[in-house]
Amino acid sequence: MSVLIFIDIAEGKIKKASYEAASYGAAIAQQLGASANAIVLGKSDELLSLGNYGISKVYNLSNESLHHFDAQVFTKLIADANETIGADIFVFSNTTTGKSIAPRLSVRLKAGLVSGAVALPDTSNGFVVKKSVFSGKAFAHIAINSANKIIALNPNSFSVVKTEGVAEIIDLNLSIPAGKVAVQSVNKIIGDVPLSEADIVVSGGRGLKGPENWGIVTDLAKLLGAATACSRPVSDIHWRPHHEHVGQTGLAIAPNLYIAIGISGAIQHLAGVNRSKTIVVINKDPEAPFFKAADYGIVGDAFEVVPKMIDAIKKLKESV
Amino acid sequence: MFFKQPNGIIFAIKLETEIVQKSIYKNNFRFMKILICISKTPDTTSKIAFTDNNSKFSTDGVQWIINPYDEWYALVRAIEIKEADPSTILHLINVGGVESEPIIRKALALGGEEAIRVNSDVADSYFVASQIAQIAKEGNYDLIFTGKETIDYNGSSIGGMIAECLDIPFISHAVKFDIVNGNAVVVREIEGGEEIDSAPFPLVVSCQKGMAEQRIPNMKGIMGSRTKPLKVVEPVEISALTSVVSFDLPPAKAGVKLISADHPEELVRLLNEEAKAI
Numbered sequence: 001m002s003v004l005i006f007i008d009i010a011e012g013k014i015k016k017a018s019y020e021a022a023s024y025g026a027a028i029a030q031q032l033g034a035s036a037n038a039i040v041l042g043k044s045d046e047l048l049s050l051g052n053y054g055i056s057k058v059y060n061l062s063n064e065s066l067h068h069f070d071a072q073v074f075t076k077l078i079a080d081a082n083e084t085i086g087a088d089i090f091v092f093s094n095t096t097t098g099k100s101i102a103p104r105l106s107v108r109l110k111a112g113l114v115s116g117a118v119a120l121p122d123t124s125n126g127f128v129v130k131k132s133v134f135s136g137k138a139f140a141h142i143a144i145n146s147a148n149k150i151i152a153l154n155p156n157s158f159s160v161v162k163t164e165g166v167a168e169i170i171d172l173n174l175s176i177p178a179g180k181v182a183v184q185s186v187n188k189i190i191g192d193v194p195l196s197e198a199d200i201v202v203s204g205g206r207g208l209k210g211p212e213n214w215g216i217v218t219d220l221a222k223l224l225g226a227a228t229a230c231s232r233p234v235s236d237i238h239w240r241p242h243h244e245h246v247g248q249t250g251l252a253i254a255p256n257l258y259i260a261i262g263i264s265g266a267i268q269h270l271a272g273v274n275r276s277k278t279i280v281v282i283n284k285d286p287e288a289p290f291f292k293a294a295d296y297g298i299v300g301d302a303f304e305v306v307p308k309m310i311d312a313i314k315k316l317k318e319s320v
Numbered sequence: 321m322f323f324k325q326p327n328g329i330i331f332a333i334k335l336e337t338e339i340v341q342k343s344i345y346k347n348n349f350r351f352m353k354i355l356i357c358i359s360k361t362p363d364t365t366s367k368i369a370f371t372d373n374n375s376k377f378s379t380d381g382v383q384w385i386i387n388p389y390d391e392w393y394a395l396v397r398a399i400e401i402k403e404a405d406p407s408t409i410l411h412l413i414n415v416g417g418v419e420s421e422p423i424i425r426k427a428l429a430l431g432g433e434e435a436i437r438v439n440s441d442v443a444d445s446y447f448v449a450s451q452i453a454q455i456a457k458e459g460n461y462d463l464i465f466t467g468k469e470t471i472d473y474n475g476s477s478i479g480g481m482i483a484e485c486l487d488i489p490f491i492s493h494a495v496k497f498d499i500v501n502g503n504a505v506v507v508r509e510i511e512g513g514e515e516i517d518s519a520p521f522p523l524v525v526s527c528q529k530g531m532a533e534q535r536i537p538n539m540k541g542i543m544g545s546r547t548k549p550l551k552v553v554e555p556v557e558i559s560a561l562t563s564v565v566s567f568d569l570p571p572a573k574a575g576v577k578l579i580s581a582d583h584p585e586e587l588v589r590l591l592n593e594e595a596k597a598i
């Protein structure tokens with residue numbers, strides 16, 4: 001029995017969510033007395049660092065052509081590599097990459113899949129994984145009944161655990177099948193913190209009255225090293241780009257801190273943010289439903305409150 | 321273009337001109353066949369509660385809707401493709417019991433020639449995907465659209481599973497889809513940006529916001545949907561790989577701590593010292 005963790009890299013860098021997946025996979029291995037190994041498709045000089053997250057062996061295929069992602073090709077490579085690795089538990093992070101490969105691998109290996117896992121499996125009686133359902137409004141405990149098992153871990157649900165350890169790097173020798181999907185371009189929003197990976201998110205709603213008033217949101221975000229988000233109507237009316245839309249029909253996020261400014265807190269909005277650890281709400285209406293889901297709140301006018309908050313944070317930063 | 325919201329607010333939407341190429345196999349006189357996967361989910365405002373020792377979702381008073389990603393994005397985009405090329409064939413598929421039929425009819429009221437219902441309870445994602453793949457294989461579809469995920473189970477896995485069953489490409493999280501020179505060109509959302517992919521047919525695409533704008537069925541559509549064929553087929557034998565053990569709800573929040581609007585610095589202090597969040 002062994003655990004194989006898929007490590008996702010972008011431009012040679014290991015993604016934060018993959019370190020979480022590594023720690024999570026290592027914890028499962030420990031729970032079962034098995035070994036935790038990683039597979040990396042592509043070139044990276046950060047592979048040794050995986051030893052610090054509980055990984056024993058890193059299986060690597062460092063071919064340039066893997067720089068472009070094709071889920072069909074990646075799935076086949078993982079299945080082929082596993083012929084010799086022999087893992088039976090596979091861990092992905094539940095990101096766009098994980099969501100493209102894990103389901104395919106599930107079919108290929110006849111491995112039951114639980115996506116959106118938020119905790120370690122309960123192995124006391126079978127193999128039961130807790131996952132987020134109803135857009136964060138509830139949890140389900142799902143038993144994986146097949147011999148091979150796949151878990152896709154939600155980002156920001158499992159803390160990375162650093163250990164002292166050394167990983168052994170093993171080069172894979174596999175022939176890479178021709179892919180059918182051609183990646184024509186990748187456009188990253190430069191300079192911004194990606195919303196799905198952000199520790200802190202500052203979000204604005206219709207209460208901000210217009211795109212010209214977003215300065216207070218972006219200033220606060222910049223100061224905190226945070227990503228920016230918005231409610232659905234705000235992106236629908238093009239005050240902010242679509243990719244910032246969080247909620248039931250947008251992105252679901254689970255940052256450490258979510259600051260909602262001028263957002264009423266409709267149930268569909270909450271569905272995308274209620275897994276945040278700490279929620280702060282700034283709204284001028286004391287009856288705004290968001291206050292019921294918040295940890296801290298200020299009833300007041302955002303245009304007065306937020307600049308004062310910015311000043312206070314600047315002072316705090318100066319004092320440390 | 322201007323839209324009026326239910327609350328009376330009128331707002332403007334930028335409409336992009338999109339070119340959808342004519343039938344992909346035009347030279348071979350073959351029409352494009354699209355299969356759209358439609359699932360049934362509780363309305364977004366439904367109360368989330370469980371019965372039978374927390375092992376079943378309580379359907380008491382639940383209003384069932386078409387999963388928003390399937391309806392607003394997958395189905396509407398497919399309808400747009402057909403509007404640009406009327407020779408396109410649109411079929412809908414649902415795996416579910418007879419209780420799915422109202423939402424299937426509603427989807428047919430928006431568009432599509434016929435629907436197929438695989439008459440079975442939903443055992444797990446692998447089961448559902450295998451059923452859809454079976455129908456897709458028999459029907460020789462060029463393009464299979466799913467939603468990005470269901471808003472109840474949040475699996476986001478059925479599209480990828482169907483693609484692997486059929487050994488064809490899968491492009492997830494599509495925000496834009498076009499047919500250019502017989503190939504699919506898809507803009508997909510990735511963490512912190514976008515990726516533009518092209519792929520040959522057949523393929524599976526999972527759809528999300530950006531693909532299309534929500535539509536409301538009109539009277540003609542609703543009347544017409546009643547006479548459209550809704551074929552019921554029996555499932556192929558597949559064993560599920562997973563099963564639901566139980567559900568639970570997150571612990572209730574302790575309650576909000578309110579800070580005076582005159583003292584935002586107090587909020588900053590609490591976030592720093594108490595919540596250790598900044």
Ligand SMILES: Cc1cc2nc3c(=O)[nH]c(=O)nc-3n(C[C@H](O)[C@H](O)[C@H](O)COP(=O)(O)OP(=O)(O)OC[C@H]3O[C@@H](n4cnc5c(N)ncnc54)[C@H](O)[C@@H]3O)c2cc1C
Nearest residue numbers: 205206207231232247248249262263264266268284285302
């Ligand atoms: C099927 C479905 C799916 C949906 N999916 C989503 C989704 O994914 N995400 C989402 O966000 N919404 C979604 N919605 C819409 C949702 O129901 C709400 O309409 C929306 O979230 C409201 O956005 P808002 O809070 O920005 O605007 P509003 O509801 O207009 O609230 C604005 C708030 O700002 C406050 N305010 C005004 N001025 C100030 C000021 N000067 N200072 C401080 N506060 C001020 C007001 O008190 C008010 O509470 C969905 C709806 C449906 C039906």
Ligand SMILES: Nc1ncnc2c1ncn2[C@@H]1O[C@H](COP(=O)(O)O)[C@@H](O)[C@H]1O
Nearest residue numbers: 357359415466467469470475476477478
């Ligand atoms: N029972 C079903 N019948 C038909 N299509 C489904 C069914 N369940 C899910 N789907 C499709 O698969 C997509 C992803 O579902 P899921 O993987 O469960 O999140 C949905 O948006 C639907 O398009």
